[in-house]
Amino acid sequence: MTNQQSNSANPNLNLAFRRKQNAEEMKHQVITFAMMIFFTVIAFVMVAMDSISSWFTIPVILLLAAIQVIFQLYYFMHMKHKGHETIALFIYSGLTVGLITVLVFLTIVWL
Amino acid sequence: MSTYAKKQGFGATLWDFMTTVDHKKIAILYLISGGLFFILGGLEAVFIRIQLAIPDNNFMSAGIFNEMITMHGTTMIFLAAMPILLGIMNAVMPLQIGARDVAFPFLNSLGFWLFFFGGVVLNLSWFLGGAPDAGWTSYASLAIHSEGHGVDFYVLGLQISGFGTLIAGINFLVTIINMRTPGMTYMRMPMFTWTTFVVSALILFAFPPLTVGLFLLLFDRMFGANFFDVAAGGNTIIWEHLFWIFGHPEVYILILPAFGIFSEIFSTFSRKRLFGYSSMVFATVLIGFLGFMVWAHHMFTVGLGPIANAIFAIATMAIAVPTGIKIFNWIFTMWGGSVTFTVPMLYAVSFIPSFTMGGVTGIMLGAAPADYQYHDSYFVVAHFHYVIVGGVVLGILAGVTYYWPKMFGTMLNETLGKFTFWLFLIGFHLTFFVQHFLGLMGMPRRVFTYLPGQGWETSNLISSIGAIFMSVGIIILLINIVITSVKNVRVGNDPWGDGRTLEWAIPSPPPFYNFKQLPLVRGLDAYWIEKMEGKKEMTPAEPLDDIHMPNGSIIPICITIGLFIAAFGALYNMDNKTWSVPVIIIGLLITFGSMLVRSLKDDHGFHIHKEELMDDKDKEVKA
Numbered sequence: 001m002t003n004q005q006s007n008s009a010n011p012n013l014n015l016a017f018r019r020k021q022n023a024e025e026m027k028h029q030v031i032t033f034a035m036m037i038f039f040t041v042i043a044f045v046m047v048a049m050d051s052i053s054s055w056f057t058i059p060v061i062l063l064l065a066a067i068q069v070i071f072q073l074y075y076f077m078h079m080k081h082k083g084h085e086t087i088a089l090f091i092y093s094g095l096t097v098g099l100i101t102v103l104v105f106l107t108i109v110w111l
Numbered sequence: 112m113s114t115y116a117k118k119q120g121f122g123a124t125l126w127d128f129m130t131t132v133d134h135k136k137i138a139i140l141y142l143i144s145g146g147l148f149f150i151l152g153g154l155e156a157v158f159i160r161i162q163l164a165i166p167d168n169n170f171m172s173a174g175i176f177n178e179m180i181t182m183h184g185t186t187m188i189f190l191a192a193m194p195i196l197l198g199i200m201n202a203v204m205p206l207q208i209g210a211r212d213v214a215f216p217f218l219n220s221l222g223f224w225l226f227f228f229g230g231v232v233l234n235l236s237w238f239l240g241g242a243p244d245a246g247w248t249s250y251a252s253l254a255i256h257s258e259g260h261g262v263d264f265y266v267l268g269l270q271i272s273g274f275g276t277l278i279a280g281i282n283f284l285v286t287i288i289n290m291r292t293p294g295m296t297y298m299r300m301p302m303f304t305w306t307t308f309v310v311s312a313l314i315l316f317a318f319p320p321l322t323v324g325l326f327l328l329l330f331d332r333m334f335g336a337n338f339f340d341v342a343a344g345g346n347t348i349i350w351e352h353l354f355w356i357f358g359h360p361e362v363y364i365l366i367l368p369a370f371g372i373f374s375e376i377f378s379t380f381s382r383k384r385l386f387g388y389s390s391m392v393f394a395t396v397l398i399g400f401l402g403f404m405v406w407a408h409h410m411f412t413v414g415l416g417p418i419a420n421a422i423f424a425i426a427t428m429a430i431a432v433p434t435g436i437k438i439f440n441w442i443f444t445m446w447g448g449s450v451t452f453t454v455p456m457l458y459a460v461s462f463i464p465s466f467t468m469g470g471v472t473g474i475m476l477g478a479a480p481a482d483y484q485y486h487d488s489y490f491v492v493a494h495f496h497y498v499i500v501g502g503v504v505l506g507i508l509a510g511v512t513y514y515w516p517k518m519f520g521t522m523l524n525e526t527l528g529k530f531t532f533w534l535f536l537i538g539f540h541l542t543f544f545v546q547h548f549l550g551l552m553g554m555p556r557r558v559f560t561y562l563p564g565q566g567w568e569t570s571n572l573i574s575s576i577g578a579i580f581m582s583v584g585i586i587i588l589l590i591n592i593v594i595t596s597v598k599n600v601r602v603g604n605d606p607w608g609d610g611r612t613l614e615w616a617i618p619s620p621p622p623f624y625n626f627k628q629l630p631l632v633r634g635l636d637a638y639w640i641e642k643m644e645g646k647k648e649m650t651p652a653e654p655l656d657d658i659h660m661p662n663g664s665i666i667p668i669c670i671t672i673g674l675f676i677a678a679f680g681a682l683y684n685m686d687n688k689t690w691s692v693p694v695i696i697i698g699l700l701i702t703f704g705s706m707l708v709r710s711l712k713d714d715h716g717f718h719i720h721k722e723e724l725m726d727d728k729d730k731e732v733k734a
Binding site (some may be wrong): 009082086090093096097101104105107108109 | 189312315316344348352356403404407415416
């Protein structure tokens with residue numbers, strides 16, 4: 001599925017290119033990892049500070065959480081690579097079905 | 112090396128089928144057990160029609176009548192229509208994409224046995240103190256107060272068979288995504304494979320809400336929870352939502368494979384490419400998506416409010432668009448084609464007006480204000496029987512006739528088939544057409560009898576006479592099957608003569624490894640393309656090589672029997688029986704023990720060596 005693999009038995013083929021790609025990949029992962037930690041720190045700080053209203057804190061934390069999920073899926077679980085289209089389709093259709101259900105329950109069942 | 116030509120004793124055959132992981136044999140198992148449940152559900156329908164044939168009838172009591180209608184609906188949907196369709200999918204889909212089996216043969220067998228024993232649990236209720244009697248929808252407000260164990264049988268039976276269906280759905284998804292033969296792109300897949308794909312996705316998303324709903328109901332009834340008990344702070348409407356979030360996609364799970372079967376039949380017997388193939392694919396996917404956004408149209412009269420009703424009414428209307436696209440594409444497929452009216456084609460042609468009538472009444476019911484008039488009347492009964500019998504059952508009968516030679520290697524008798532067709536079609540319209548008017552005249556559904564002098568007598572009698580026609584049609588089909596099997600006249604690869612897709616390029620029934628060499632697909636209707644170029648068979652996509660096959664296994668049955676035993680422990684737990692908890696534990700130990708054995712014992716399958724696969728022709732080529 002990860003299309004970065006060489007289909008040649010020769011380990012030296014495109015070695016420079018693959019090294020560069022791996023370095024690039026590593027850079028992305030370190031950046032996203034740092035940002036995820038940063039987001040978590042923001043979330044904790046916001047909760048700790050009493051001066052910020054919870055009406056502001058809760059949506060911001062939910063937004064940060066959503067971004068973290070996207071980072072997780074795309075950078076750490078390789079969904080940004082080619083060959084993940086079917087997986088993405090099923091994740092998003094499942095999400096649509098689930099969110100519609102939650103929306104309906106929020107609007108006409110529970111409230 | 113053909114194993115099926117060997118004469119086997121009955122015991123050996125039985126053991127073979129109990130341990131098989133071959134998709135073609137599992138398909139036969141699905142067809143036989145689904146067929147048995149279909150006859151059971153049909154008998155229940157006949158009893159219902161006998162009771163309603165004349166006013167003030169006392170053929171059965173009100174309680175038994177409630178059990179009859181509940182079991183008729185539940186059996187027909189979960190244990191007859193869906194398994195038979197899963198059977199046809201199992202038999203045909205892997206052949207259509209050029210695969211040697213489904214992706215998880217072991218799970219395929221497990222899925223079948225879970226469905227089968229779930230159905231057995233449900234039907235054992237007749238002998239163990241009464242069947243479920245809260246309707247096939249089993250609305251919680253009624254179900255939590257139902258006396259006896261009927262509803263518990265419903266919950267546990269459906270839970271077990273639901274696991275099986277979910278497993279089957281996931282299996283088909285993985286198979287279609289990963290196991291297509293070289294050249295078989297998504298947009299070259301036959302229409303039946305496409306509908307199988309979309310249906311499997313619907314199963315994947317629709318069955319979890321049912322599982323959740325059934326678990327909540329189980330806890331309410333057996334462990335004193337209060338999810339649905341309004342007096343204790345629960346909300347009974349949640350069951351209705353959960354049930355219909357599952358229930359509406361469920362009706363598409365039933366109808367889409369029928370659409371797929373008819374698409375194959377129309378293009379085969381019109382000797383034409385399916386008209387508007389890509390729009391058919393688009394319509395199928397769109398129906399699948401919209402199917403999840405309309406469930407509340409079953410609940411218009413619950414009091415969701417005008418905004419919710421309006422949104423769901425509009426979403427419901429939207430489904431008419433892709434369905435209309437499909438209807439016109441089928442008509443255009445026949446237009447200008449060289450049409451032969453074989454039995455499957457007769458079913459397909461009669462399906463168009465029958466199903467469209469059900470669609471039109473669906474639009475009427477989907478209009479929220481009008482629905483207040485139709486709700487819970489015989490109009491609804493007429494509507495859903497028009498779509499399910501006029502769509503799904505005609506599709507099943509067509510599909511079974513069409514694929515019979517591919518599954519069993521013999522052709523069903525065409526003359527007897529035509530008798531079945533006409534009797535069934537006439538009987539179907541006799542039974543259900545008048546029910547529209549009964550509904551409009553005010554006859555409520557689910558009543559066990561009615562008083563004379565309301566103008567309902569004649570229509571009800573006509574309806575019951577129609578049921579006799581349908582029964583005779585099905586009996587003739589059974590006779591046809593027996594005669595065909597006894598005569599046992601073997602047929603070749605392509606018995607209909609105009610097969611277009613890969614399954615017709617291999618022997619009927621196919622060898623257990625399906626394809627000696629995976630075929631190369633060069634376009635839509637792969638086999639037809641080769642035929643038009645004067646070739647007799649598919650071009651191979653790979654050199655002849657060893658084929659890796661899975662071993663059979665008895666473990667799926669062991670896993671299922673464990674759950675079967677545990678279900679009875681759970682059922683009688685609320686009677687404070689001392690033996691119930693040990694029975695649950697023993698059952699679950701069998702299930703999880705079998706799973707453990709499966710996990711720890713390595714089973715690498717076996718290889719068919721290429722020397723065994725070579726026939727004389729191949730050897731000449733080699734030399």
